[in-house]
Amino acid sequence: MSGTFVGMPAFPEAASAATQNAQLRHNLRKATHTIRGKRAAVVSELDDWAELRAAGKAIKDRTLRHLDVYLEQLEEAVTAAGGHVHWAADAAEANAIVTRLVRATGETEVVKVKSMATQEIELNEALAEAGITAYETDLAELIVQLGEDRPSHILVPAIHRNRAEIREIFNRTMAEWGVPAPANLSDEPRALAEAARVHLRDKFLNAKVAVSGANFAVAETGTLVVLESEGNGRMCLTLPETLISVVGIEKLVPTWQDLEVFMQLLPRSSTGERMNPYTSTWTGSTPGDGPGDFHLVLLDNGRTDVLADEVGRQSLRCIRCSACLNICPVYERAGGHAYGSVYPGPIGAILTPQLRGTSSELDASLPYASSLCGACYEVCPVAIDIPEVLVHLRGKVVEGKGTTVERVAMGAAGWVLGDEKRLGLAQRAAGKARGLVPKRHLPGPGAAWTDTRDIPDIPEESFRDWWAGRGRGQQR
Amino acid sequence: MSDGARERILAKVRAALADVPRGEEPEDVVVTRGYVRAHTGGELIGLLVDRLTDYRAVVHRVPAAEVAEAVAQALKRRGVRRIVVPPDLPTRWTAASSVVAVADEALAVAELDGVDGVVTGCALAVAETGTIVLDAGVAQGRRAISLVPDYHLCVVRADQVVGDVPDAVALLDPGRPLTWISGPSATSDIELDRVEGVHGPRTLEVVIAE
Numbered sequence A: 001m002s003g004t005f006v007g008m009p010a011f012p013e014a015a016s017a018a019t020q021n022a023q024l025r026h027n028l029r030k031a032t033h034t035i036r037g038k039r040a041a042v043v044s045e046l047d048d049w050a051e052l053r054a055a056g057k058a059i060k061d062r063t064l065r066h067l068d069v070y071l072e073q074l075e076e077a078v079t080a081a082g083g084h085v086h087w088a089a090d091a092a093e094a095n096a097i098v099t100r101l102v103r104a105t106g107e108t109e110v111v112k113v114k115s116m117a118t119q120e121i122e123l124n125e126a127l128a129e130a131g132i133t134a135y136e137t138d139l140a141e142l143i144v145q146l147g148e149d150r151p152s153h154i155l156v157p158a159i160h161r162n163r164a165e166i167r168e169i170f171n172r173t174m175a176e177w178g179v180p181a182p183a184n185l186s187d188e189p190r191a192l193a194e195a196a197r198v199h200l201r202d203k204f205l206n207a208k209v210a211v212s213g214a215n216f217a218v219a220e221t222g223t224l225v226v227l228e229s230e231g232n233g234r235m236c237l238t239l240p241e242t243l244i245s246v247v248g249i250e251k252l253v254p255t256w257q258d259l260e261v262f263m264q265l266l267p268r269s270s271t272g273e274r275m276n277p278y279t280s281t282w283t284g285s286t287p288g289d290g291p292g293d294f295h296l297v298l299l300d301n302g303r304t305d306v307l308a309d310e311v312g313r314q315s316l317r318c319i320r321c322s323a324c325l326n327i328c329p330v331y332e333r334a335g336g337h338a339y340g341s342v343y344p345g346p347i348g349a350i351l352t353p354q355l356r357g358t359s360s361e362l363d364a365s366l367p368y369a370s371s372l373c374g375a376c377y378e379v380c381p382v383a384i385d386i387p388e389v390l391v392h393l394r395g396k397v398v399e400g401k402g403t404t405v406e407r408v409a410m411g412a413a414g415w416v417l418g419d420e421k422r423l424g425l426a427q428r429a430a431g432k433a434r435g436l437v438p439k440r441h442l443p444g445p446g447a448a449w450t451d452t453r454d455i456p457d458i459p460e461e462s463f464r465d466w467w468a469g470r471g472r473g474q475q476r
Numbered sequence B: 001m002s003d004g005a006r007e008r009i010l011a012k013v014r015a016a017l018a019d020v021p022r023g024e025e026p027e028d029v030v031v032t033r034g035y036v037r038a039h040t041g042g043e044l045i046g047l048l049v050d051r052l053t054d055y056r057a058v059v060h061r062v063p064a065a066e067v068a069e070a071v072a073q074a075l076k077r078r079g080v081r082r083i084v085v086p087p088d089l090p091t092r093w094t095a096a097s098s099v100v101a102v103a104d105e106a107l108a109v110a111e112l113d114g115v116d117g118v119v120t121g122c123a124l125a126v127a128e129t130g131t132i133v134l135d136a137g138v139a140q141g142r143r144a145i146s147l148v149p150d151y152h153l154c155v156v157r158a159d160q161v162v163g164d165v166p167d168a169v170a171l172l173d174p175g176r177p178l179t180w181i182s183g184p185s186a187t188s189d190i191e192l193d194r195v196e197g198v199h200g201p202r203t204l205e206v207v208i209a210e
């Protein structure tokens, strides 16, 4: 078992392995279908969902098209409120900044709130090398950390584990990390959650330094926003003396008012709740209330490369709700690990190759980890046209690369389309979505294909024909 | 190191946006706010009660004159002996109860961990989503006191209830530390079975004073 994604096989092999794991398939199916149902129910309560979605999209587009302005505005506002702003061009710089800040406190332990940005830069590993232990405090992240495992879902990262496995992990490992699991721990979720509460309680009450991410950063006011459920976020954001937040530069929104849109879009799209149990917002530091020392680390790490691609840019609108994972027939069968990054599912299939490039076989195969059914676009609260970006990236993979990469890419496409039964039902279910997806005309290798039909409507045969045609074109 | 990074990142951002016309201002990117300000025009208190109950919070709706009685009853049912209160909590709210109310004067975290509960007011409540917002203002205290104790009793005045999220955002001051609370803490991380109560207060009780 490995805690990192380095050296992962390409998507088709990893996906094939996952589909043979019955437990994983069962868990994934239950999870995705349950959350998907809850989401649909609370979204249908709001008859202005389309207008909220359009506003969310437009606000993010405004932010991205003028990101330099908003970044400077955010820096000024955070600084004026008593915070300190740091800039990190890549993972190494961000890790070095956080390590230096923790060292300056003299502490060797930090508590962490679930944060995709810090997973992306592998901060825990970097801190460990510097002799600093990072404790994950979100229940699912704790399960992943104790099990020396990898997250498999954005919202419920330990969804590949069942209750018996979790009990076994707690019994075996909690003592090494601190307060041991209680004797006779049952595998009831309530008992397991209680064990996590007791295990982490001392850590929270004595923590001096916390590391978080943020769901939003408001440029106008310098306010950071974290949505959560368990209260571990509140603990980390309130009790320590020093708070370090690592935030991707795409997390900005221009104004405080803009939160009225995202605080409706995100909880309903994510957990399928009208509102998540806890949301914390803070601006710099407040004397006598919460951490006196606040540091914001603004992270690029490939985001400016995504920004530079006029088609791919829309990926940066993502608010990490995970609705696209829960609706995706490929994710449901392949599982999160097959995507080989902290960003799984449809958003991972477009974000990872843009953030990391497509030089590895895994990353080059990701744009093919989709049947282009379009369901992800339909549920996306900020209307990211994931199929459009996928096709665009396929074009780039084919343009730029030699036969090895093309072979694995075709392998991924073959995996997705290989078993007729695998996606048949999902394709039909996605039929509703077709009318919502605009007809597109794509440049490059996709052109011949998209000239004739809507992308979501591609039958298996024509996709293969297209591939066969491409192969010949390369040889000539 | 990070000074250089700032200039490098901003330069990369500007280079990446070379397709954006030079004269374009942020406001030129149209944001149409075609969504509604509130999803309900109906009775807000009833909706709030419904939403809070859905989150498995314990809710009471009482005339304003009976708040002290409702608070005393709730604390008694819970078997609470010592509570922490913000220094400016209206004394009449706890006047009918015999529990020991410790005013928070920068209590240590361990002391907060030693009390049985906390009583606070709030900044506002959002009916549509069943959300109570604390802003560290009057009758609320600093964030830690409503976090560490395992039981949170919150008094909401009827005139603090707004219809929906946009009205709440408009009224709230982002300069203050805010905590939006929608039911007790919860997790669905184990096989998606919902468990109420993890690290935050495991019981949320709300007294709505009309």
Ligand code: SF4
Binding pocket: A269, A317, A318, A319, A320, A321, A322, A323, A324, A325, A347, A376, A379, A380, A381, A382, A383, A384
């Ligand atoms: S791409 Fe859209 S649906 Fe997927 S996680 Fe991001 S915001 Fe959610």
